[in-house]
Amino acid sequence: MADTAAVHLRSYLQIASLWIRAAWQYPTSFVLLAAGNGLITGLDFVGLWIMFVHLDDLAGFELHEVALLYGSASLALAVADTAIGSVERIGAYIRTGRLDQMMTKPVPLLVQVCADQFTLRRLGRLTQASLVFGWACTFVDWTPLRVLVAVSMLVSGGLVFFGLFVGFSCIQFWTTDSTEFANAFTYGGATVTQYPLTIFPREVLVGLTFVIPVAFVNWYPCLYLLGRSDPAGMPEALQFASPVAGVLTMAAALLVWRSGVRHYTSTGS
Amino acid sequence: MRGGPVLHAAVATRSFRRYSTYRAATLAGIFTNSVFGIIYSYAYLALWKDNPTAGGYDAQDAVTYVWLGQALLMTIALWGGGSTDDLAERVRTGDVAIDLHRPVGLVGWYLASDLGRAAYHLLTRGLGPTVIGYVLFDIALPPSPLTALAFAVSLVLAVVVSFAIRFLVASTAFWLLDQSGVKVMSGAFAIFFSGMMLPLVLFPGWLGALAQALPWASYVQVPADVWLGKHTGGDLVAALGFQVMWAVVLLAACQGALHLATRKVVVQGG
Amino acid sequence: MSVTGSVDPPLIDVRDLERTFDVRRRVEGRRRKARETVLAVHDLSFSVTAGEMVGYIGPNGAGKSTTIKMLTGILVPTGGQVRVAGLDPSRDRVALARRIGVVFGQRTTLWWDLPLRDSFDLLQKMYRIPPERYRANLDRFVDLLDLGGQLDTPVRQLSLGQRMRGDITAALLHDPEVLYLDEPTIGLDVVSKGRLREFLRALNEERSTTLILTTHDLQDIEALCDRVIVIDHGTSVYDGTLAGLHAEGGSSRTLVVDLVDEAPPIAVPGATVRRVDGPRQWLSFPAEASAAPVVAAVAASYDVADLSIQEPAIEDVIRELYSRSG
Numbered sequence: 001m002a003d004t005a006a007v008h009l010r011s012y013l014q015i016a017s018l019w020i021r022a023a024w025q026y027p028t029s030f031v032l033l034a035a036g037n038g039l040i041t042g043l044d045f046v047g048l049w050i051m052f053v054h055l056d057d058l059a060g061f062e063l064h065e066v067a068l069l070y071g072s073a074s075l076a077l078a079v080a081d082t083a084i085g086s087v088e089r090i091g092a093y094i095r096t097g098r099l100d101q102m103m104t105k106p107v108p109l110l111v112q113v114c115a116d117q118f119t120l121r122r123l124g125r126l127t128q129a130s131l132v133f134g135w136a137c138t139f140v141d142w143t144p145l146r147v148l149v150a151v152s153m154l155v156s157g158g159l160v161f162f163g164l165f166v167g168f169s170c171i172q173f174w175t176t177d178s179t180e181f182a183n184a185f186t187y188g189g190a191t192v193t194q195y196p197l198t199i200f201p202r203e204v205l206v207g208l209t210f211v212i213p214v215a216f217v218n219w220y221p222c223l224y225l226l227g228r229s230d231p232a233g234m235p236e237a238l239q240f241a242s243p244v245a246g247v248l249t250m251a252a253a254l255l256v257w258r259s260g261v262r263h264y265t266s267t268g269s
Numbered sequence: 270m271r272g273g274p275v276l277h278a279a280v281a282t283r284s285f286r287r288y289s290t291y292r293a294a295t296l297a298g299i300f301t302n303s304v305f306g307i308i309y310s311y312a313y314l315a316l317w318k319d320n321p322t323a324g325g326y327d328a329q330d331a332v333t334y335v336w337l338g339q340a341l342l343m344t345i346a347l348w349g350g351g352s353t354d355d356l357a358e359r360v361r362t363g364d365v366a367i368d369l370h371r372p373v374g375l376v377g378w379y380l381a382s383d384l385g386r387a388a389y390h391l392l393t394r395g396l397g398p399t400v401i402g403y404v405l406f407d408i409a410l411p412p413s414p415l416t417a418l419a420f421a422v423s424l425v426l427a428v429v430v431s432f433a434i435r436f437l438v439a440s441t442a443f444w445l446l447d448q449s450g451v452k453v454m455s456g457a458f459a460i461f462f463s464g465m466m467l468p469l470v471l472f473p474g475w476l477g478a479l480a481q482a483l484p485w486a487s488y489v490q491v492p493a494d495v496w497l498g499k500h501t502g503g504d505l506v507a508a509l510g511f512q513v514m515w516a517v518v519l520l521a522a523c524q525g526a527l528h529l530a531t532r533k534v535v536v537q538g539g
Numbered sequence: 540m541s542v543t544g545s546v547d548p549p550l551i552d553v554r555d556l557e558r559t560f561d562v563r564r565r566v567e568g569r570r571r572k573a574r575e576t577v578l579a580v581h582d583l584s585f586s587v588t589a590g591e592m593v594g595y596i597g598p599n600g601a602g603k604s605t606t607i608k609m610l611t612g613i614l615v616p617t618g619g620q621v622r623v624a625g626l627d628p629s630r631d632r633v634a635l636a637r638r639i640g641v642v643f644g645q646r647t648t649l650w651w652d653l654p655l656r657d658s659f660d661l662l663q664k665m666y667r668i669p670p671e672r673y674r675a676n677l678d679r680f681v682d683l684l685d686l687g688g689q690l691d692t693p694v695r696q697l698s699l700g701q702r703m704r705g706d707i708t709a710a711l712l713h714d715p716e717v718l719y720l721d722e723p724t725i726g727l728d729v730v731s732k733g734r735l736r737e738f739l740r741a742l743n744e745e746r747s748t749t750l751i752l753t754t755h756d757l758q759d760i761e762a763l764c765d766r767v768i769v770i771d772h773g774t775s776v777y778d779g780t781l782a783g784l785h786a787e788g789g790s791s792r793t794l795v796v797d798l799v800d801e802a803p804p805i806a807v808p809g810a811t812v813r814r815v816d817g818p819r820q821w822l823s824f825p826a827e828a829s830a831a832p833v834v835a836a837v838a839a840s841y842d843v844a845d846l847s848i849q850e851p852a853i854e855d856v857i858r859e860l861y862s863r864s865g
Contacts, residue, residue, distance in 0.1 A: 014664045022652040033450065040457035047466045051316055053473045054323040059315045100613050101648050106636035107665055177293035184304035191308055199315035265615045265629055268560060268608070 011107045015115035023119060030121065038124030041078075044194065045070060045132050061196045064139040065226055071133025072150075072218040073193035076157025078126040083158075084165055086116045091172035091179060094264070110166070110257055146225050152243055153221035159246030160217050164189055167253035173260035189214040198231045205232055216245035276373065277381035284352065284385030299397035302339040306398055309335040310406050324470035330497050331468070333409045336402030337493045338465050343394040344387050344424070345431040345488050347459050349452045352382035353432070353439040357452075360442040369531050376523045380432055387428045412498040419505055423492040426512035430487040433519030434459075440523070443530040463488035484515040549586035550624060550716060550749055551610065556583040557618030558605050558773075579605045580773045583619070589716065590747040592739075594764035594781075596754065596857065602773040603753050607719055610751070611641055624716060637666060640710030644722030647702050648709055649694045655705050656690045659712060666713035673712060680708040683738050700731040707735075711742070717749045718742075724756050736762040757857070769860055776860050782827075787860065790851035791823040794833055797845040807836035818844070826851050 023030050048070055052063045061069070086093070090113060093099040102112045140146065168182035189212050197205050197219045208215040216238070223230055224239040310332045317328040326334070341347070356379055359365040368375055402408045411417040438455045442448045460466055462485035469480045469490045480486060491508050494500055500508045558580040563573065580602040587593055597603050608614035609621055612628030612635055621628060626635045642648075649658040663673045681687050684704040689697060697705065703723060710718060720739075724732045740763060742748050752764060760767060760781065767784050769777040777787055796805065797819050804812040810822040810833045824833050830848050837843060 011665065014661060018650060018653065018657060018661050021657065022650065025652065036450075036454055036457075040454070043457060043461045043466065046461070050467055050471055050473065050476075054320045054471060055316060057319065059319075097643070097646055100608070101641075101643060101646065103613050103632060104611055104636055104639070104641040104648075105665055106633050108633065175293070177291065178297040180294060180301050181297035184301040188301070188304045188308060191305065195312050195315070199311045201311075204311075265613060268605075268614055 008108055008111050012111045012115045015107075015112065016118035019115070019118040020120055023121075033119075033121040034124040036124065037121045038128045041074070041125035042128040044074070045128070048194065059196045059198045060231065064136050065222075066194075066196065067132050068136035068140070068225065069196065069218050069222050070194050071129055071136050072153055072222065073157060073190070073214075074125070074129035075133050076154055076217055077161050077190050077193075078122060078129050079154075079158040080161035080165060082118075082120075082122040082126065084114045084162055085118055087113050087166050087169045090169055091176050094172065095176070099264075109261060110254075114166075140225050141227060149221050149224050149240065152240075153218065153225075156221075156242035156246035157217035160213055160242075160249045161190070163246075163249030163251075163253035164212070164214075167249075167256045170253075170256045170260035173264050185212055193217050193219070196231075202232060205234070209234070209238065213245040213249060216242040277377060280378060280381040281385030281388070284382040285389045288386050288389040295393045298343065298394050299401075302342065302394060302398040303401045306336050306339045306402055307405065309338075310402075324468055325499075326468065326470065326497075329407070329409050332406045333402070333497060334464075334468055334493050336398055336406070336408050337496060338489050339398040339402075340395045341424075341427070341489055341492065342465070343390040345427050346383075346387070346390075346435060347431070347463060347465060347488060348456045349435055349438065349459075351386055351432065351435060352379045353435040355379070355382070356436070357439040357442045357448040360439070361446060366534055369527075369534060375527055376436065376520065379436060380429070380520075383432045383435075384425075384428060391424070409497060411496050416495065416498050419500075419509065420492060420496045423495045423509060423512060426509065426516055427487050427489075427492050429516045430484055430512060430519060431459075433516065433523050434484065436523045437519070437526055440526040440530055443526075443533060459485055459488065462486065464490035464493070468493075484519060487512040487515055548625075550589045551585075551587040551751075552622045553586065553606075553610075553619070554584050554621075555619035556606070556609065556616055556621055557581045558602075558609060558614065559617045578773055580609070580616075581618075582774050583770070585768055585775060585778055587749060587751070589749055590743065591766055592743055592750040592752070592764050594752050594754065594760040594767045595770065596757070596760060596767065597770035601770045603770055604721070605773075606770065607721065607751070607753060611635075611639065611719065637713065638715055639717045639719065640713070640715035641719045642703075642706050642710045642721065642723055644703075644720075644725045647694065647706055649702070649705055651695045652693055654691045654693055655686065655697070658694065658705070658709060662709055662712055668713050672714070676712050676714065677708070680711060683741065684708060685734075699726050700728070703727065703731075704735070707738075711748075714746070715748065717751065719751045719753075721753045722755065723752070724754070724759055732756075732759075739763055769857065771860070784856055784860075785826040785851055787856075790826045790856045790859070792826050792828075792830065792851055793849040794822045794824065794830060794837070795847045795849060796820045796822060796837055796841070796843060799842040799844050802841065805837060805841060807833060807840065809833055809836075 045067075048066060049063070051058065052066070056062070058066055087110075090099070093102070093113065093116075099109075099113075102109055102116075105112065137150075165186050168186050171182050172179055189208075192200075192208060193214050197208060197215055200208075205215065208219075220230075220234075220239045221242050230236065230239075313331040313335055314328060317323060317326070317331050321327060323331075356365070356375075359368065399408075403410070411420055434455065438451050439448050441451045445451065462469075462480050462483050464470075464480070464486065465488070469477065469486055471477075472480045481490070491512055495505065495508060557578070560577045560579055562575050562577050583602075583606065595603055595606070605614065609616050610623055610628060612630075612632040615629040623635060624638050628635050649655065650661070659677060662668075663670075668676070681690065684707065686701065686704055686708065689701050689705070692701075694702060694705065707720075707723065724735060727735065736759065739750060743750055750763070752759060754760065765780060767777065767779070767781050768775055769784070777784060779787075793813070794810065799818065801818050802820075804815055805820055805822060806812075807822075809828065810824040812820055813823050814821040822833065822837070824830070834846060837846075
């Protein structure tokens, strides 16, 4: 690539701000949609709260600890979701010929697809997740290292989700029928992060560490933040390894994307 | 219902056939249903391990509930969709004006079509996860043939109630031109109040009372409880009666909405 | 040295281009779909020098859009080579995108909910057009294409003609060397079509923008293109001037003669009577020939009330070429 990442980011922001302005033409609709989005995504947490009406702890984790898990994952997901937007609908872009149009513009395809139909209504989820996470954070015994780990957790979590969604959306380059297959990994991965991973058998936990690395989105770092030893006896080093997982997932996703575009230009639609 | 039963049976069959062409998508869907089934099963097992009688369920009840939910998800089109999407599309393009003048009841037409679709989804994305749940987690089966029959009835009623709500959502297109906003909100409410996210029997206090009275309870909670044998005798009749009540009320609302829409179309010229 | 023998290297150079597709078709008597390899484009070679206006025509499914996709980098050829401005379109897609403009007839590239002006502003940023150049171009095109009143209108409220003009402006703001137009006049009324053609001609004269026009509207071709490439069944069946196309197709012009009285079929050298209807007769003669000798011969031997000349229908020419190759 002749251009740098900073240039791509600027292109992305330029396109995104156009969409924000478009949405702002209808302010009431915009606010309603954002509120609705927050409400809908918040129902997940209501579900967790209801669970705790019947429990003192879930697999040894109290409500505020589960809230930390939920809040951090939800925040990472919200950021990723806001950033990558329409990549999940790439199949529709192929079908309508919009992808071809994007290919005639001098901006990388992935940037255009992610920025397309950028919508700030996802701020609803972001707000709701921040509130839960913020509340949960008040129970944490903070040290400077823990703050660092928390920040790294959120950033890396965003990267992992970004990579997962972009990577699995690429299935649409190869098939239009079986796209729901991807949801098992993207939304399934997001659902899994709501719970303490000890509810799963050890094999599943290993899979969520080394195959679909959602365990790094919140589980391992939160163990450190909560000062808990790993209930499954996994190496303590994993609690600091989120950035590695984030970078690797992103890199894998970009490779899959490149491969998908190559397939598309080699076979036509 | 204007238009005879033969016509409606034909509509249902055609709808069934149309959906049965999506073989790859169906398999992908069963896979995804199963993954979610596994995730929620472990979550519930953890909950019931700590609280073995939560909501009047035991652990096996709870896990069975998970897989029933996954099995019902597409059959009742919990997220929305089904034949009512066709209606919304025809409203958007204006073609619906022709339909409103045809001598066939629109509500009946789309209901027949949706039942055809539901039959296909039941046989594939209903049966599939149920079998997988049985194999992986040894879920409970209906305790008696009467229960199984009652479940079948409850299932059909669930589809009808779901259809009616989806029809109402789609008919907002007459006024809003686009049902997607309302559809997303309706889907979210459905997920929560149907008991799909968490069994309604766990909902505390007034929230629980409210949830059990709303029509969405007909989607998953009522059929699941029938399957689990939680309703017997008079209780069973009451549960099915609850679904019938909502079906009648909501179908009437559909006719009402259509009436209003027809007037609007005539007055405004489509 | 280019194929056409001119001194400038060709801007667009296509050699032995080939593109196959794997298609799964339903075959009678077999349950599963059979795999077939379809040759969409084959043995296609041509070059275009800067400043040419080329019409690229052919029946549906002939391979036109496949060729354009390979020229713009959307599709990779399975054989042969294509170079545009010295670049390999599929390898250097982004670099090439800065130097070309593409207008798709059916779909707009503009942003639906926003005023026209905002779409243009974003394109300025995307293409990194220097502000003075951008302003100058915008003013010029808005003036020529009569878009002044529409700049603040949301794109979705524009008429088809206005949107098309907006799309063309959008494709030209960055001074591309090549402009690809796919069915640009489709759906437009006669007046708008005429104005658009005038604009494109002026553009070519002022800035030497190379124009590749894919269209079914053969009047577009007649109005704009000195050169025509006819593609059928994936390969070129004609590549040359428009006049030559008439000759190649064996087309003929028609002289419509209104005699004072009914008469038996007119007999003059160089013309054949095609039809007689009362006092009116239709004579056809070769398209390359001048009408003057025929007119003189008819006027000398017959009492003529009125005369008119009909030009050959390009559709007939094309049809003749298609039937010959297919």
